[in-house]
Amino acid sequence: MKLLMVGLGSMGCYHMKKFTNLGMQIVGGVDPDIEKQNNAKKLYNIPWVGEKIEDFPFKMDAISIAVPDSLHKECYLKAITFNKPLFLEKPLSCNLVDALELEEKIGDNCIINYSKRNVIALFELKEILEQKILGKIKKVNIDYNQDWLTKEAKVEWMENDRFLWRLSPIYSAGGCIADLGSHLLDCLFILFNTVEFKETVFERTFKEELEDGLINYKSTKENKYHLLDYISGKPKIYVDYRANYLIDSNIPCSFSCSFLSKKYSEAMIIRIIGENGEAFIDSSKDRNNVSLKIDEGFEKIKGSAIVPTYTQFKNFVEKKTQHDLPTIHRAVEIQQILQEVLFCQ
Numbered sequence: 001m002k003l004l005m006v007g008l009g010s011m012g013c014y015h016m017k018k019f020t021n022l023g024m025q026i027v028g029g030v031d032p033d034i035e036k037q038n039n040a041k042k043l044y045n046i047p048w049v050g051e052k053i054e055d056f057p058f059k060m061d062a063i064s065i066a067v068p069d070s071l072h073k074e075c076y077l078k079a080i081t082f083n084k085p086l087f088l089e090k091p092l093s094c095n096l097v098d099a100l101e102l103e104e105k106i107g108d109n110c111i112i113n114y115s116k117r118n119v120i121a122l123f124e125l126k127e128i129l130e131q132k133i134l135g136k137i138k139k140v141n142i143d144y145n146q147d148w149l150t151k152e153a154k155v156e157w158m159e160n161d162r163f164l165w166r167l168s169p170i171y172s173a174g175g176c177i178a179d180l181g182s183h184l185l186d187c188l189f190i191l192f193n194t195v196e197f198k199e200t201v202f203e204r205t206f207k208e209e210l211e212d213g214l215i216n217y218k219s220t221k222e223n224k225y226h227l228l229d230y231i232s233g234k235p236k237i238y239v240d241y242r243a244n245y246l247i248d249s250n251i252p253c254s255f256s257c258s259f260l261s262k263k264y265s266e267a268m269i270i271r272i273i274g275e276n277g278e279a280f281i282d283s284s285k286d287r288n289n290v291s292l293k294i295d296e297g298f299e300k301i302k303g304s305a306i307v308p309t310y311t312q313f314k315n316f317v318e319k320k321t322q323h324d325l326p327t328i329h330r331a332v333e334i335q336q337i338l339q340e341v342l343f344c345q
């Protein structure tokens, strides 16, 4: 099975690793960055690399795309002209109007890579909820924390495009809210029926961190990402964010995402508190088990195997099975909430 990979950065390389492990062949790689082209060519023995999707001269069975958020729309629309299944990155786009256009034009011929749903424990948590083991649900806490923007992380974010575009009002769809928060919304939709944004509790933008001297931005690269600019009509770049949501009409949910975590390098944490006890997952410590506390008892419940998104996509391309989710329709639902959060601040 032949795959064209568009965007040969960190996530593009991860897609290629996953898909080649499943026996797919990378027949082309697209990236305007020659260094990224050379690196990918070497790693995955790619017969053709180029700068534009439309220049790809051969046949493929599917296309996978991992480019910075603001380029999703342009690349996804170019890719549909090949009329092949698409493996697309989250968030779907930078605003709801674009998301709806993509939904109309791409339809069901794609999977959106909300990859936190590959955490097995998430589906065990869903099972626990369906079996009503926790009784009436009283509260939900959901967080996605990363630390790469802190001094302690010792990550060279100022020298790395992969981090720089995430802080750019031109390339990012809204900082940590779109980058990490979109995964959390997908998880909430897996676990519950309805998800409603209520209010922002705390927000911190990249600009505020710079102005308060908490981040020293001294890049040796030119400011091609317009990191320091405020661009009218674009969402701000959030780097630390907390909000209240309402789940299934009456369950309060506290929601947070951050690039400035003091505690976690990379962790998605979900805690669901019910009248009988609580269930908890922390993706940084254990992706397979749910910790369950009922009355005085404590146990770890192992999740059953799931079909990862990459395998689901391969099966979808082979027409062996229809994929369950995530569909573009779910991605639009998520975009609708992101729009409300990002454009109403």
Ligand SMILES: NC(=O)c1ccc[n+]([C@@H]2O[C@H](COP(=O)([O-])OP(=O)(O)OC[C@H]3O[C@@H](n4cnc5c(N)ncnc54)[C@H](O)[C@@H]3O)[C@@H](O)[C@H]2O)c1
Pocket: 006, 007, 008, 009, 010, 011, 012, 030, 031, 032, 033, 036, 051, 066, 067, 068, 069, 071, 075, 089, 090, 091, 113, 114, 115, 116, 161, 162, 163, 165, 179
């Ligand atoms: N699902 C997940 O868990 C997950 C994790 C990380 C990143 N992502 C998503 O993947 C996407 C890429 O993120 P990343 O971390 O790989 O960034 P990255 O900066 O490492 O890679 C992006 C690559 O796209 C290339 N590019 C830019 N314009 C292009 C174009 N027009 N055509 C082809 N390539 C182009 C860049 O040169 C770069 O090599 C983003 O949308 C991000 O949100 C998803």
